[in-house]
Amino acid sequence: MKGPERHERIRRILQTVSKNGGQLDSKAFYEAAKKEGFKSFGVSGAFFSRQLVESKDEKIALTERGKAYLENKTMPAMTGVRTRVKQPKEATPAGQNQPKQELFIKTKDYTTFCAGVDANKNVLLIGPTGSGKTLMARHYCQAHGQNYKRVNLNGGATVEDLVGHWLVKNGNTEWCDGILTEAMRKGNFLVIDEMNAATPEVMFVLNSVLDDDRMLVLVQKDGEVVMPHPDFKVVATANPTEAGVYAGTKEMNEALLDRFHLIVYVDYSEKVENAILEASGLVEKDRARVKLFAKKLRQAFNQGEVSTPFSTRSIANMAGLLKQGDGELILNRFKLNEKGVVRELYKTIVKADQLPKDADIVVGDANAATV
């Protein structure tokens, strides 16, 4: 099926769905698609129909692609409607979906985290970027041979991504579980990153899963109730929400916060950073340079001199780069307008023959307290 004929059929499908009381019903969409002879229809088809339904107007202010589509012109690449079939994932045997062993330094926070997870509590990890939140969860899974799954809510994850959606496959309408439903059925360890960036619709779904009975109702699938596998675990992470620092994140809704039995604040840890530096293979003098560079940058960050945080992740990266003789590449992660200040700091601390004294280096305010 090609060109105008195909477009006409899709137009009819979209019209059918738009008559459905202004509500998107993805099952109705896929049923209509099936009736029009489509064998397979991807998720973005539903997205496209939602745009149409919400606007209640065929001349919807869509993207240029969408407009071209409705005006029956040729569909540009990456259209709103695709024919790719999303295949349900095969079951992964326990322990198989695990990342390779990586350096992990245990901390008191990790002990608290493990106790919470072992007791089946909902755990929320809050901390600045690159402080080890995700790594904690990943390490727990490695240590316990559990399947680790992760979803980042800052990447525009939708309710469909979490819960699931209908698709037409080989002429049949099939339900495809989303990452949350799959994790609940199979007993995976689900990490929900950047929880505070969730849309209200996603928050609504998560609220019910985090309730004490931990159950999920698939409204889109005739109200099927999914009860969690005994091994199912869910851990959320969030960055603190100081104004301007993590733009785009929202204050966490009180009702959601209340559902976490345990909140662990994971900050940058000197113990962890020292251990990372020791494991990096850098000589002591270079390790001291990285530490001083990080300390001064954090000081500058706290004073608003630079806007890029220098995290434990940055320390690990910098150590790796220095070890391979490319230390200066660390400057690439800073914004153009702050690169000058950071380059100066790099020259003074990392490139100088002698490691300067802490007190001799001031970035920005000369009276600033050290961190």
Ligand SMILES: Nc1ncnc2c1ncn2[C@@H]1O[C@H](COP(=O)(O)OP(=O)(O)OP(=O)(O)O)[C@@H](O)[C@H]1O
């Ligand atoms: N306890 C630790 N042991 C070893 N390495 C660590 C530890 N904590 C942090 N790191 C280093 O910091 C990096 C970043 O960790 P991680 O991805 O868990 O941060 P995060 O807090 O989840 O950050 P974000 O908020 O940006 O998602 C790791 O890849 C590792 O290099």
Ligand SMILES: [Mg+2]
């Ligand atoms: Mg993370």
